[in-house]
Amino acid sequence: MARVTELNVNGTLHAFDVDADATLLSVLRDQLDLTGTKYGCGEGQCAACTVLIDGNPRHSCQIRVGAVGKHRITTIEGLEKNGELHPVQQAFIDVDAMQCAYCTSGMILGAVAMLKIQPNPTEAQIADYMNGHICRCGVYQRIKEAVHLAATRMNGNA
Amino acid sequence: MMAADQKTALAIEPERYELRGLPMHFFAMDRRSFMKAMGGGIAILAVAKDALALQESGRRIGMEEKMPREINAWLHIAPDGGVTVYTGKVEIGQNIRTSLAQTVADELHVSLASIQMVMGDTQLTPFDMGTFGSRTTPQMGTQLRSVAWAARSVLVDLAARKWSVDAGQLVAENGTVSDRSGSRSITYGELAQGQALAQMMPAEDPVTPAPEWKIAGQPVHKIGARDFVTGRHKYTPDLKLPGMLCGKILRPSAFGATLASVDLSAAKAMPGVIAVRDGDFVGVAAPDELTAERALAAIKAQWNTTPQSSSKELFDFLKKNAEEDPAEENRYRQTKGSMSDGLAAASHRLEATYTVAYIAHCPLEPRAALADWKDGKMMVWTGTQRPFAVRDEVAQALHLSNDNTRVIVPDTGSAYGGKHTGECAVEAARLAQAAGKPVHLLWTREEEFTWAYFRPAGVIEIKSGVDANGKLTAWEFHNYNSGAAAIATMYEAPNQLIEFHPVNAPLRQGSYRSLAACANHFARESHMDELAHAAGVDPLEFRMNNLQDERLRAVYQAAAEKFGWQERKKAPGHGFGIAGGIDKGGHVAAFAEVAIDGATREVRIERVVEAWDCGAIVNPDGLKNTISGAITMGIGGALYEAIEFDNGRILNPHFAQYRVARFKDEPKIEVVLIDRKDQPSFGAGETPIVGLAPAVANAIFDATGLRIRSMPMLQDGKLPKQA
Structure with a gap:
């Protein structure tokens, strides 16, 4: 059986030895102890498992680790730089855009990816882009506010 | 007036699955070991008023006596001034970790930051029926306010005795007791130094009315939010123990099905895999998830099923x-x-x-449990609204005593009334017992949709x-x-x-x-x-x-x-x-x-x-x-x-x-x-x-x-x- 022995995660090359059929989600969580990436459905329907692959949001539960190759993976643990939160993380705190917060990692990574391609999203654009993310607690309105706040700050307007 | 029918009057609907026996005792520690566990300081315990009358009418009792089982909540003030609050309630996204801490800080007159909440641990926290029925704020909030009020009174009394003044001359603010004249002051932590005081108070003491609240009543964001936006918070699915195995359960082909036959040999032949059959329960545990999935797939089982109704005829069925x-x-x-x-x-x-x-609850965190079986004791971390009931479930299912079973509830990825029961905890515990190693079990979304309620x-x-x-x-x-x-x-x-x-x-x-x-x-x-x-x-x-x-x-x-x-x-x-x-x-x-x-x-x-x-x-x-x-x-x-x-x-x-x-x-x-x-x-x-x-x-x-x-x-x- 094919094996995978390394992954580039959060700017670091990690070494291990797993079956290439394992999901990227399980490797991140079980091999690398990056448990900020969550299992929500295992079916690519809730986006709790979102990670960035070369900056693009992907459902890590749907990706076999053997398919990742040398692509760069960013997880929620990789957003904070030198003790400073990413503006999206900070905005989630400032707006209190969470309840149980199980969806929060995926939401934040989804928002980070969106702001790269759309730095000034309208409310409708946020809803459209983020519609794949489920927050069962129903915090969508605040999440949209947090994304707006982060966008404003990232554009240097606050 | 609404006349209640003779045979049938019921104030509220009983919560299903909550119709269980009386609370078991929660706490076998005597007072000395309790204070030792606390590391000295001052502990204030709220006791249901009736129970207290049976105890000792509120006066301090001897160090050797057993703690009463009717304690609802307590808080502890450590010599460093830190305040720890113990409650059997659990945090499932409703943010009571925040609101209860606000209530205590408000009544104790300390900063919100000095409060630590210990919640939902059957060994550390007092018995609690469960977190449901919107009862935390009216009941636990009120009790904790009483506890905090009592603690503040005790601190003022201690300072009065120390300075040989009347307590009426003293005021407690910002974690400090001061003379009203401003001539001297002492922090709560300093007052707790060298103390090993555990005082019980009736749960219905006077409290500060809402118009005078300072910290309660204010908008406060989720405590510990940084841990959630950085992915650091450990929900049950995120916990790990050395040597831990990944569990998977073989689900019956239909509700109520019984196992006719099962062949575990192919699963057992896989390296590192254990497979268990116990009655109609079949499960595996393996060193990693993929192996566990493959082991589960290798099991051949036949089920006996009985014909059941369909959602197409649901409403006729209910009427009939x-x-x-x-x-x-x-x-x-x-x-x-x-x-x-x-x-x-x-x-x-x-x-x-x-x-x-x-309809289904669909908590985004499916049911999960980590079970650790060691020296005849079972410890289970799981996301549930009813840690004590789940502790009882695990103990009964495995024929253990409650004293040898402990349930801990990490702050959980929501529940909405859907996590009152302990199936997942019981399953993980059964596998851990068989494996002699810790077993982690995370229900799939399909299992959550099917095998919850x-x-x-x-x-x-x-x-x-x-x-x-x-x-x-x-x-x-x-x-x-x-x-x-x-x-x-x-x-x-x-x-x-x-x-x-x-x-x-x-x-x-x-x-x-x-x-x-x-x-x-x-x-x-x-x-x-x-x-x-x-x-x-x-x-x-x-x-x-x-x-x-x-x-x-x-x-x-x-x-x-x-x-x-x-x-x-x-x-x-x-x-x-x-x-x-x-x-x-x-x-x-x-x-x-x-x-x-x-x-x-x-x-x-x-x-x-x-x-x-x-x-x-x-x-x-x-x-x-x-x-x-x-x-x-x-x-x-x-x-x-x-x-x-x-x-x-x-x-x-x-x-x-x-x-x-x-x-x-x-x-x-x-x-x-x-x-x-x-x-x-x-x-x-x-x-x-x-x-x-x-x-x-x-x-x-x-x-x-x-x-x-x-x-x-x-x-x-x-x-x-x-x-």
Whole structure:
């Protein structure tokens, strides 16, 4: 059986030895102890498992680790730089855009990816882009506010 | 006065799965080991008043005596000034870790940052029935305030004794006791140094009234938010122990199936795999998830099944299978006046039937458990609303004593009434016992959809009459299966018959956010709308004409003003609807605007205004978050969600087949809070959900003339052409 022995995660090359059929989600969580990436459905329907692959949001539960190759993976643990939160993380705190917060990692990574391609999203654009993310607690309105706040700050307007 | 039927009076619906025996003792430590575990300092314990009378009338008791089992909560002040609060409640996203800490900080007169909450650990925290019924704020909040008040009194007394002054000359502020003259002061931590004091206090001491609150009543964000936005917080699925195995359970082919035969040999032959059969239970544990999945797939099993009913005939089934002689605690029947007199006096009479489908909780964190079996003791981390009940479940299933079983609940990825039971904990524990190693088990989404339990489906029949003045004359209400929560009408009707009919239900059902209050409000408030139209009266005016409850009137008024009810303008494809209700100490009025696409028959909820009163508000920021969240969650049950089943199988156990509310479904939500500082604080985790569905149904009627009497209202996401 094919094996995978390394992954580039959060700017670091990690070494291990797993079956290439394992999901990227399980490797991140079980091999690398990056448990900020969550299992929500295992079916690519809730986006709790979102990670960035070369900056693009992907459902890590749907990706076999053997398919990742040398692509760069960013997880929620990789957003904070030198003790400073990413503006999206900070905005989630400032707006209190969470309840149980199980969806929060995926939401934040989804928002980070969106702001790269759309730095000034309208409310409708946020809803459209983020519609794949489920927050069962129903915090969508605040999440949209947090994304707006982060966008404003990232554009240097606050 | 409503006369209770002889045989059948029940104040509230019993929470299903909560009808268990009396609380077991929680705490076998004697006072010396308790203080040792605390590391000295000062501990203040709240004891139910009756229990305290049986103990020692509140005076300090000897160091060797056993702690009483009736303690509800305690807090500890360490020599470094840190305050630790112990409660059996659990954090599941309702943010009581924050609101309870606010309450304690407020009454103890310390900063919020100095409070640590230890929650939901059967070894460390006092016994608690569970986190449900919106009881945390009115009960635990009140008890903790008493404990904090008592602690502050003890600290002032200690300082008074130290300085040989009258306690009345001293004041406690900001974690410090000072002489009013300002001549000297001492911190709580300094007072706790060298102490090993455990004092019990009755749970009903005087407390600071809401208008004088300083930290409670303020908007406070979720405590520990940084751990959540960085992914550092460890939910149960994220926990690890050395040597831990990954568990998987073989599920029966249908509900109620029994195992005819099973062959575990192929699974057992895999390296590192253990496979267990115990009765109808079959599970595996393996060093990693992929191996566990492969081991599970290698098991060959035959099941004996029995034919079962289908969701297609659900509502007929519920009507036909009402229990002939339900258990006393499941009955509810109240009568007042005479229905025949009431109907005779009516100028408009209506009869209608409403239905509510089975729905699933869908907590984003599925059930999970980590079990560690060591030296005859079982320790289980799991996300549950009832740690002590789950501890009992695990102990009973494995024939252990409660003393040798411990359950710890990490802050959990939501529950909504869906995590009252301990199946996953029991399964992980059984595998851990067999493996002799820690076993981690995380239910798949399909398992969560199938093997948890559901919000009960229901059929509700209403018969009513209203006179020429728009006053209710008769109100008859029968709920089959969904439950008795908030079944009584809050409107004035001189003649009533209200009854709950328990059913031998086709699916495993249990608690859900607001229990049956959602279904009962949907039916009642839809019907009130129908009556208003029959009588030719504005829906708000009609309700006000039949309503005396001042607090419900006030939330209707507040919502109407914010919404602009009087100024609303009809537009093609747009409709406006209202609904209100009372339950669990909360008063709610929801006003909704919907837009319907005539071509696609899609329904969009454009705007919701909800006014809310649950007494004195502890955390207005958290409260607003909870209310708008409940409205959003309610959209799913109102429009889309329905569990489909046939012959003992769930047919749509995936998010791709079961539509919950998403970003694009969310309307503009405006929450109006009425802060009644003259009223006791009640919880808000549930009741804010009850108004949305009927308000939307009434708005759909306003827009289309189509009266939808079923939840969910849409079929395949579209408004049906006829009801």
